[in-house]
Amino acid sequence: MPRAQIVAAALELVDADGADDFSLRSLARRLNSSTATLYRHFSGKEDLLVQVAELVLGEVRSHLPDEVDRGSWREELVATADALYLTFEEHPHTASLLGNSVALGQNGLVLRELVLGSLINHGFSPEIASKAYTSIAHYVIGFCGQLGGSDSSAGAEGRSLRKYFAGLDPVRYPATVSSASFLPTSLRDEFRSGLDLLLDGLSLRAHAGSTTA
């Protein structure tokens, strides 16, 4: 029983039932094996789920254009962030698995190197690049964590949220009510809006001449 096959089956179960309903027993059942056998490959449930997260991070590359290092720093960052978003959109229940620790596995490191390299190549100092990476990473992870929530299929949640905010007491919540109609049409749009805000901030730190290169 190869390790990779166990992890792949675990990901399928998490995708289908959510991380909460995933259990070693259900995984063993699916593999026609026993839970005790799983302990021959993993130190425990948490170890296994870390490998699942690593597998998902490995899919990010497939959402990246072939030649990433061909645009401006901004295009490259947007492409990478989008790839992460698309990946977690496909595996919504796995974003929470990254929760802690900024992905120190192989694939997490590769992504970090990719982004830091892009920024440094375009003239940012390692210090700014490092800060920018951490901010973007936290933003993306925090955001994708929302993907696991209740039926978030293309704005269904957005519409009901709009109604909820619009129906609040306008005396107690004037700003919230007046902003209700501007709630995102989709999580994807919201993701891009926030990312733009971050990147605009970063552009103020760009060396002269690097802002548009």
Add this chain to the structure above:
Amino acid sequence: MPRAQIVAAALELVDADGADDFSLRSLARRLNSSTATLYRHFSGKEDLLVQVAELVLGEVRSHLPDEVDRGSWREELVATADALYLTFEEHPHTASLLGNSVALGQNGLVLRELVLGSLINHGFSPEIASKAYTSIAHYVIGFCGQLGGSDSSAGAEGRSLRKYFAGLDPVRYPATVSSASFLPTSLRDEFRSGLDLLLDGLSLRAHAGSTTA
């Protein structure tokens, strides 16, 4: 047995043992009661933990200066974000409880109204204010989720992370290695750096005349 007392005891247990080790049975034991009794006040474990999150959000106000609406929009936003950070620093294991759903309870709504109101009062359009709020909220929640991770007492994690990155293969990870020395001295510094980036981006959207008011 008042509801508030149960929630307060639950928060103490989560603070002490972490959200993973918290169980209804341990809570019942601590209250010299039985788990069945808890179901007279809450529909289940999840309901109870939502109330715990709500209790924590209620503590944010105590970290805010008495007169919040006295500074620039930037000062007000930094104060609010800092208050959130300080709150979750005191209850590190509770940040993950907010995970999904952008805090729709009473205290979450009050915070939202506070921030949206501040931005709109300072000349931002409801549309920009709404986008900014969501971005900042995701950033803060995503960031505070890290607080629950392994012993993160004042840079201990930062130092070991620096060593880890500095020790990587410089051929495969040149940018990561060269940035290693710029890793945050503390999570708090990192938090402020990323927030500055976001707010710089927001400042580009400020109406002329509002940028420094």
Add this chain to the structure above:
DNA sequence: ACCTGAACACCGTTCAAGT
């Protein structure tokens, strides 16, 4: 060597029975 049934010490949730 590789696997597994069964056990251990837990869970969340429910309900008949107690006061």
Add this chain to the structure above:
DNA sequence: ACCTGAACACCGTTCAAGT
């Protein structure tokens, strides 16, 4: 009315015993 012991259907983890 308000509470609870005990049961039910699960967990993750371990280990002696099987092939």
